[in-house]
Amino acid sequence: MAFVITAPCRNELAAECVEVCPVDCIEKGDDQYYIDPDICIDCGACQAVCPVEAIFYEEDLRPDEEVFLEKAKEFFRSR
Numbered sequence: 001m002a003f004v005i006t007a008p009c010r011n012e013l014a015a016e017c018v019e020v021c022p023v024d025c026i027e028k029g030d031d032q033y034y035i036d037p038d039i040c041i042d043c044g045a046c047q048a049v050c051p052v053e054a055i056f057y058e059e060d061l062r063p064d065e066e067v068f069l070e071k072a073k074e075f076f077r078s079r
């Protein structure tokens, strides 16, 4: 399981999450930040500081947000 960054990040790109992640698993993509689901330790620190509430625990994603987990996997797979 992992935390996942969703659509509101696209207009914000605030990056507070990057500063607080204890395992450095958040990186900037072309249009939003992404969390590496293989490294995330589910601490929730990023979710607490996101100013636009873009970050959700994987199991709490709405069906229409699940694409963002796939986007994150693809982002880190293609690097």
Ligand code: SF4
Residues within 6 Å of the ligand: 003, 020, 021, 022, 023, 024, 025, 026, 035, 039, 040, 041, 042, 043, 044, 045, 046, 047
């Ligand atoms: Fe990093 Fe914790 Fe957020 Fe996972 S839940 S991305 S480990 S700050």
